Amino acid sequence: MITISDLRKVYRQGNNDVVALDGVSLEVPTGKIHGIVGHSGAGKSTLVRCLTLLDQPTSGTVAVNGKELTNVSDDELRNARRRIGMVFQHANLFDSRTTEQNIAYPLELVGTPKKDVAKKVSELLELVGLTQFAKGYPSQLSGGQRQRVGIARALATDPDVLLCDEPTSALDPQTTNEILELVKELRNRLNITVLIITHEMHVVKQACDSVSLLEAGKIVEHGDIEAVITNPSGRLASTLLPLPGDAPQVDGAGPVVDLLYTGDQATEPVISGIARKFNTDVNVLAGSVEHLGDQQFAHLRVQFAPDADLGAIVEYLKSAGIAVTVKEAK
Numbered sequence: 001m002i003t004i005s006d007l008r009k010v011y012r013q014g015n016n017d018v019v020a021l022d023g024v025s026l027e028v029p030t031g032k033i034h035g036i037v038g039h040s041g042a043g044k045s046t047l048v049r050c051l052t053l054l055d056q057p058t059s060g061t062v063a064v065n066g067k068e069l070t071n072v073s074d075d076e077l078r079n080a081r082r083r084i085g086m087v088f089q090h091a092n093l094f095d096s097r098t099t100e101q102n103i104a105y106p107l108e109l110v111g112t113p114k115k116d117v118a119k120k121v122s123e124l125l126e127l128v129g130l131t132q133f134a135k136g137y138p139s140q141l142s143g144g145q146r147q148r149v150g151i152a153r154a155l156a157t158d159p160d161v162l163l164c165d166e167p168t169s170a171l172d173p174q175t176t177n178e179i180l181e182l183v184k185e186l187r188n189r190l191n192i193t194v195l196i197i198t199h200e201m202h203v204v205k206q207a208c209d210s211v212s213l214l215e216a217g218k219i220v221e222h223g224d225i226e227a228v229i230t231n232p233s234g235r236l237a238s239t240l241l242p243l244p245g246d247a248p249q250v251d252g253a254g255p256v257v258d259l260l261y262t263g264d265q266a267t268e269p270v271i272s273g274i275a276r277k278f279n280t281d282v283n284v285l286a287g288s289v290e291h292l293g294d295q296q297f298a299h300l301r302v303q304f305a306p307d308a309d310l311g312a313i314v315e316y317l318k319s320a321g322i323a324v325t326v327k328e329a330k
């Protein structure tokens with residue numbers, strides 16, 4: 001588990017204070033994958049630097065499994081750093097070292113005996129599916145394979161938390177999927193807690209159990225994927241499950257509503273149910289339906305006949321657990 005409490009980071013720039021983190025609090029339970037998304041300048045890099053203790057927060061604390069990493073002595077700092085394994089956008093491997101030598105590097109740094117290093121490296125190679133590339137150099141590996149080496153190296157010291165900073169931003173879609181599947185598999189096998197910092201919504205959709213939206217140094221939205229994706233008043237829903245860009249607006253031919261729903265409801269014939277129950281035409285103007293994990297999510301824009309009893313229909317939909325937004329004419 002990682003616990004971030006009221007983390008603040010203020011940079012002094014000339015005569016001005018730049019508040020990069022403005023009281024960030026977050027708890028990610030053991031074995032969960034949490035995504036942190038935000039635009040450029042939101043504070044993502046600062047958060048990474050504070051979590052990896054490359055930068056001291058101005059105030060606030062970071063703890064892994066209840067053990068505080070911040071405000072510790074220099075001696076304790078080295079051990080504290082080992083509790084968080086770091087995966088970068090570009091794997092940042094040593095070109096002159098082979099795959100196994102790159103993975104061994106953090107173990108050598110902490111003085112692990114050679115035979116223990118060899119055993120651990122061999123386990124890690126197997127874990128990330130690179131055993132046959134042990135003697136290869138980074139220049140002989142694909143981008144995805146290099147990222148696998150980076151992940152294995154991050155896991156070498158048995159961290160409790162894996163912190164992935166834009167881990168797939170430099171990869172093509174197919175390789176992105178493979179790396180995210182690997183991260184999920186490692187979480188399942190090692191029960192490790194994972195934080196993924198990303199600007200890519202499909203990363204959140206494919207890999208994360210929960211998500212936070214960071215804006216101007218603050219977490220402005222937070223929750224499990226299912227909760228945020230079906231919250232029409234939140235900002236993450238429309239980016240996680242957007243309607244097609246050319247979705248028509250209200251044209252006066254009848255009331256228009258947006259529907260967000262998930263789980264069992266998504267498999268129920270919601271539309272035909274309304275048509276039958278309220279004896280009205282229902283026209284689907286636009287929609288997206290996605291499977292995330294083992295759940296189905298739907299975001300639809302529908303239009304009813306001009307004489308439809310909108311109040312009753314909305315009440316019925318809400319009682320069925322469907323989030324409804326009535327669209328006003330622009």
Ligand SMILES: Nc1ncnc2c1ncn2[C@@H]1O[C@H](COP(=O)(O)OP(=O)(O)OP(=O)(O)O)[C@@H](O)[C@H]1O
Pocket residue numbers: 011012013018019020038039040041042043044045046047
């Ligand atoms: N060393 C620094 N000195 C002064 N200001 C800084 C420093 N590092 C970051 N900042 C400021 O803190 C704010 C957050 O920056 P940060 O780099 O953490 O954002 P980000 O979300 O990582 O952006 P990006 O996605 O573009 O990397 C910005 O206003 C930035 O200008």
